[in-house]
Amino acid sequence: MLDTIIGLAGDNLLSPIILFFVLGLVAAFLRSDLSIPEAVAKGMSIYLLFAIGYKGGVSVSDHGIDQSLLTTLAAGIVLSFMIPIVAFGLLQVMTNLSRTDAAAVAGHYGSISIVTFVAATSVLQSQGIASEGYMVAIAAAMEAPAILSALWLVSRGAKPTEEEAQEREGLLREILLNGSIVLLVGSFLIGFITGKDGLAEIESFIISPFKGVLCLFLLDMGLVAGRGLRNSRGVLTVGLISFGVLMPVIGSIFGLLVSMLIGLSLGGTVLMMTLSASASYIAVPAAMRVALPEANPSIYLTMSLGVTFPFNLTLGIPLYLTLATLVGN
Amino acid sequence: MLDTIIGLAGDNLLSPIILFFVLGLVAAFLRSDLSIPEAVAKGMSIYLLFAIGYKGGVSVSDHGIDQSLLTTLAAGIVLSFMIPIVAFGLLQVMTNLSRTDAAAVAGHYGSISIVTFVAATSVLQSQGIASEGYMVAIAAAMEAPAILSALWLVSRGAKPTEEEAQEREGLLREILLNGSIVLLVGSFLIGFITGKDGLAEIESFIISPFKGVLCLFLLDMGLVAGRGLRNSRGVLTVGLISFGVLMPVIGSIFGLLVSMLIGLSLGGTVLMMTLSASASYIAVPAAMRVALPEANPSIYLTMSLGVTFPFNLTLGIPLYLTLATLVGN
Amino acid sequence: MLDTIIGLAGDNLLSPIILFFVLGLVAAFLRSDLSIPEAVAKGMSIYLLFAIGYKGGVSVSDHGIDQSLLTTLAAGIVLSFMIPIVAFGLLQVMTNLSRTDAAAVAGHYGSISIVTFVAATSVLQSQGIASEGYMVAIAAAMEAPAILSALWLVSRGAKPTEEEAQEREGLLREILLNGSIVLLVGSFLIGFITGKDGLAEIESFIISPFKGVLCLFLLDMGLVAGRGLRNSRGVLTVGLISFGVLMPVIGSIFGLLVSMLIGLSLGGTVLMMTLSASASYIAVPAAMRVALPEANPSIYLTMSLGVTFPFNLTLGIPLYLTLATLVGN
Amino acid sequence: METNKAKRVEIIIEAPMEERLTGALEAAGVTGFTVLPVLGGSGRSGRWSREGQVSRAGGMVAVICIIREERLDTLLEAAFKVVKRHIGVVTVTDCEVLRAERF
Amino acid sequence: METNKAKRVEIIIEAPMEERLTGALEAAGVTGFTVLPVLGGSGRSGRWSREGQVSRAGGMVAVICIIREERLDTLLEAAFKVVKRHIGVVTVTDCEVLRAERF
Amino acid sequence: METNKAKRVEIIIEAPMEERLTGALEAAGVTGFTVLPVLGGSGRSGRWSREGQVSRAGGMVAVICIIREERLDTLLEAAFKVVKRHIGVVTVTDCEVLRAERF
């Protein structure tokens, strides 16, 4: 088994995608001024969401709506609600973060990172493993619930002040309608409606260049993660780093159990494990700035983007694939 | 005939292009924070102008310069000058806009929307209907004349004050040399010079991904149109909405008559009708802000982008195609 | 021979790439408001560096590391150090620039323009001439040394003041780690590591659309060069213009001699000549603003972007190809 | 030319709070405001830069509001409620405006 | 350090008028100005935001001009001619400058 | 609301000098600053615009620094050392700040 992980991890580590991420990290550590303009980075992330949403929808329209879609959706939402509670407990044991900081960090791990999801899809693809097309929709559904868990964790016992209540007002709407979710779900639905015929029309935009765009996007992620790590040297303790590596593995095991329970395919299981293992660095941080401004953003951004994201990208995904294969047999 | 329109409209309404426009509208109405960065949206519009200009030029170089090019150019310019006058008359009957507002709105309908033109091209393509390659050049020629008509409409009788005169100075040059026109005409000429050989070199940039970029661009248009509509609820009266639906149909009939007169092909006729029917939302608004600052931009932007653009995109183009086919037989 | 140059130059002048550059120049001279958003232009330059670096690396991994790589690297660095000294001498004879201005201009000519390099590659390709894949790495190595030569030229004799010394501190690191160099070298290494398999994955992103992106990028370069020329009419003297045309030819001859000495292929020789002939307009200007703020940026930007870049693009590259072919036989 | 006294309030605030701040300003009866982009900055919570920022969470904007002197306090109180728990800077400068009837 | 009194004029104006305004400032003998981008705003003509703005028509820019006190009136008159019929805001603040010989 | 006197320093400087300037400000003990993008401008060295600027060399940024009155001189001296040989503008305005304990 170790052989398989190492083999997979080796293949994975030498893929252009990972190497460009590493290039970004290195450039950031060397304090190069290399940078991708904000608008271009945002444009690339819009492209990625558009492409994976659409492809997911086409795949569902192609294979017919699987009965398990709703079950999986519910399972994903439950995972997103529960994982923060586990994470919070673990943080209180492993680190000495304040309640607020711990709740904020925990919220990130219940939510998901769509780029980690895409990277897992691309590993599955290169191994020729199929997966349920609707996993994209599950990804969208898992973005938000964790935020509510985080808020609940922090305010257990204490009632929010009037101002806090006011700030959270509208927050739920904002979270559910945040750009990534709307674009992902919308593209999924359009892919579902237009099916293979629609895909044929825009295939050479959303399929052929996809990997290349992903390389550039991961270059940018590497730059951002590297600069984040460099600016927050004081923040990372041994406890936090350990948590950042341990928590995704724990999350993935929850994902594995749930997948077995609802009977996902091998590919679907790997994706569900990856979703459970990954931590948000877009939707949740923005929500935390509004709802928990006292929580220190350096901590949660460094954890999710600087520790857990690289771990999942390099070692995590091959590990989850190996685990799922072992359990599947 | 109604069958044909409904069939065409149905096909059209379920194309990815339209559905992404609708996604944008819906996201805007739900007050999602989804947005395409300004630079990326501008980059996409540059790509679209570059691609359609170039393809038009190649097509003309391929088929030889048709004798009718100059006639059609002249016809387009005349239409652009005349349509605002019709529109102005209609506005005074149907609405109670001030002279200035009515003239500004009228100016928009004489000019054209290049995205509507592109959408019509793509409908023709999917129906396998050919059209004159030089129609792109006609589109460029029809952008500006309507602005002069609008200024003439507002200042009939009254002489412009010294300041007004000063502000309009240079306006004509600005209009004729505005970025879209220069890029469209320049790409057209380069396509004409380099022909099929040139196209072969850049084909996989300007042809294959075109439809996909158009989807994203229409997503952005939907967002902008939706936000515009939401912010200007007070502005739209029943009279204005009726005008926004009626005027494109009237414009298209002018386009149809002129096309018959000069003997355009079926495809060319549909494009000429679409150009006549569509309303500007880039060149003319900018010119109006300079030359007619008293005119209310919410009115003309909401009309052209919020009412007429969606109408043309969804029902208008199929209608014009049906009309042109009927008359052609 | 003149026939060949004229034939080549003719072909070259009518390629879409050059024509879009000319379109940009013309639009700028007509004072059109056409412009490519800064973020998009930067995005395109990142794409170009990524693509040519990667392709170069793949080509080296494919042909094996040629023994001459290191020799050529050394030769390129020497050329980059020496050419500014020749340029400085020539400037003092041909123009009446101040020492500081002359040194700053000279520094630009020792460094390189990556777009000129790309244009030369594309001419070679269309002529079916192969070249060493590692020339991309030589290009990266030649960016920086010229900056040191320029600083040495200006401070010969005089010791830098304390403030000057302070400002230059860190400059060397900044130059060596500037974004373009890091991206080019990084992509080269990743291409080398991942080889043909990696290329297959991202081919339809970095190869198919390359020429088309280059067209848009050169449109932007034309706009910038044209606006630069228009804003600095007072700056360009006959002496400066002559230098701007003569210096690249002299540089190319140095490049030719060195290439013969180290035994580059025909294609490699043309690229080395082009590198020697071209002048920087990104890395060196930024360094000069920091280290030689007294030097007038209009002079060096106009020279490199307004005179030498168009010369190389249109007449220079065909000339260097002809020279290299003649000498090769 | 005739100018009138007014106050120029500049509020630098996290981007995710922009909507809430401008909503509060409007609720406080402010007649207008202008939002400028911010590239980066530094403060007690460290240094950040927009370039290469994946997350909106770190970005900031500057909101400028020109207001008559007598309405300053209402504005500051409304703004402070929003800014209070958040990082950000509020400055007030004396200024003169043309076309004072607009404010 | 030695500083000198000057005026800081800030003009928020529609983007299509930028060229005309800066042209008028130059004609009025201003020695320099700086143009800042504007993301969005709100005023009597409603709220707008640059993000997702297809049309240049809605965008605005902020033009900042540092000027000696004695030349303020010339500047304001020139600016006012351009701004008069258009939406936009003009504010003037007292300031101190380094290197006053430049203005 | 309670506000306190402070100084608002605005430095418009070439983009390649930004790092050096903010480094000098931090070395001089400034507690924070904000960097705004600049679209274009005009001065003794001519007119420039960011749009279509291939080269970073021509771009500028505006650095804003709110500071207590008594620390102004230290700041200006630090800034001046960096700006001295370079093009750029330094202005100082009186202002009032909320939450003065932060500066």
Ligand SMILES: Nc1ncnc2c1ncn2[C@@H]1O[C@H](COP(=O)(O)O)[C@@H](O)[C@H]1O
């Ligand atoms: N003294 C200051 N002058 C100007 N801007 C500041 C200052 N202090 C803080 N800021 C801005 O406010 C943001 C948050 O500040 P802080 O809450 O101190 O971390 C910083 O990133 C800066 O953009």
Ligand SMILES: Nc1ncnc2c1ncn2[C@@H]1O[C@H](COP(=O)(O)O)[C@@H](O)[C@H]1O
């Ligand atoms: N009181 C104000 N403070 C700051 N900016 C304003 C103010 N009023 C108007 N503006 C700006 O000027 C633009 C046009 O204002 P208006 O002419 O009132 O519609 C707005 O969109 C704002 O960007």
Ligand SMILES: Nc1ncnc2c1ncn2[C@@H]1O[C@H](COP(=O)(O)O)[C@@H](O)[C@H]1O
């Ligand atoms: N009087 C001024 N007011 C505002 N900005 C100025 C002024 N003078 C110069 N600038 C800015 O500083 C830059 C360089 O000025 P200069 O050193 O005069 O060429 C210009 O491009 C403007 O952005």
Ligand code: NA
């Ligand atoms: Na997760």
Ligand code: NA
């Ligand atoms: Na029309």
Ligand code: NA
């Ligand atoms: Na050179």
